[in-house]
Amino acid sequence: MSIWEKMTSLPREIVMGLVLIAMIIPAMNPLGLPLFTGDMSRAWYNTVDALPAGSVVLFDVGYGSGGYPSLGPGNIAAFHQMFEKDLKIVMMATALEGSMMYPLVMEGVKPEQNYGAVYGEDYVFLGYIAGGQTAMAGVLGDLKALVSVDYEGTSVDSLSIMDNVNGADDFDLVAYMTTAGGTAEGWVYQAYSQYNADVLGGCLSMMTTSIKPYYDSGQILGIMDGIKGAADLEFLTGHPGDAIVSSDILSFTQALVLIFILIGNVSFWMTRGKGEAS
């Protein structure tokens, strides 16, 4: 068997083993490789940046444990910017596990310590609301008819942040981070199409192709696409975290994948004649 024949069918263990090594090296030794902030993340940052202090943001934590490595760091960076800007954040979860992500994200942001924010005055978490687009429509239609207590069981009427928040007209921005395609498009239908609200969308990188058409048409004002978008947000907000470290890992592994694709093609073409002859 020639070297090219061997290269054309490398064992799975070798390929995956090398990918693992390419992940471990930058994870243990962050190299601080350069970043290129994309237009979509910059648009997200600029949209939030343009909001005056005191503006109310509806934020959907629409992901669970599977999406946390990709979306969690971006969520933390997004909240850093929002608390820095003194925005009011009304959080909810359209994902069942969203209520478990909320404490993890807040642990990363520490709004009380870092920004002097007060729960109930500057931010509130309404918990998981079942129903997907029905829940979105309910929150944007008549929030207090749908939600009477927050995640901790406190009446929303007793929380000052909710004093003037009843529905879509009271939100200056609707933002979400989700791993579900239905949720990502659902917010466009329910918030933009119905109420012409400003919408920001966070999603996994592989969902970008299905969400970007809404960005191109102005229905979504900014996109945080996966770990790359999260790294961009961390860079733009000046709060480096897990995503920037992960972008080194992304650079290493994707470069390795490119090398493997190259090896696969060169070896395929070098052995093609032999294969046809045999």
Place this chain on the structure above:
Amino acid sequence: MDYRRDIPLAITFLIGIIAVLDYYTGVQVITDTFTLIKNWGVVIQGFALGLGAVNLLRVHGKRISQRSGGTDWMFSGWLLLMMAMFIVVGLGTGQYDAGPTYSWIYNAIYLPLGATMYSSLAFYMAYGSYKVLRARNFDAALLFITAVLVIMGNTPALAATFPGLFYTREWIFGPIVSGAYRGIRIGIGMGAVVLGIRTLLGMETGYLGRR
């Protein structure tokens, strides 16, 4: 008259008409009625989750009792044990999923497992790219070139060193992908409108479990 068919169809028609009128007219009494219906929808979907849990218990309980699927019944047993543990801890503390014990169990077991399940895809995608992305013919070559350009544009260090790669990715995502995707979405949208009208008129009964 078939009441089992006609009553659900009448309810669907009524709710559908209220939803349509709410969107197009904005009359207060209709909006209030539809708000009530939306809230019912959320409550019903909450019940559906409970029904899902009962169904999970039924399906996996049956698998355990029949010892079917080789040793798979053990996984069913583990699933039910974990479900029982989360229910007991959640209800026992009275704080549901906001309790520290519940959070600890979730963060120590489910969170790393969930993240690992998703992250392990990276290895299979890397191996799949190596095995499949080969320019065997013209179509495969197009796919190969597009994939390589998108991967290069999505690699942070490469995009930072050669910004042209990033803009190439953006161009692929723009006119090519968005154009195609819009066509697909418009097709789906038109289909959804037709399906909605057929459902409202009672011509579509698939959702009732009928053909």
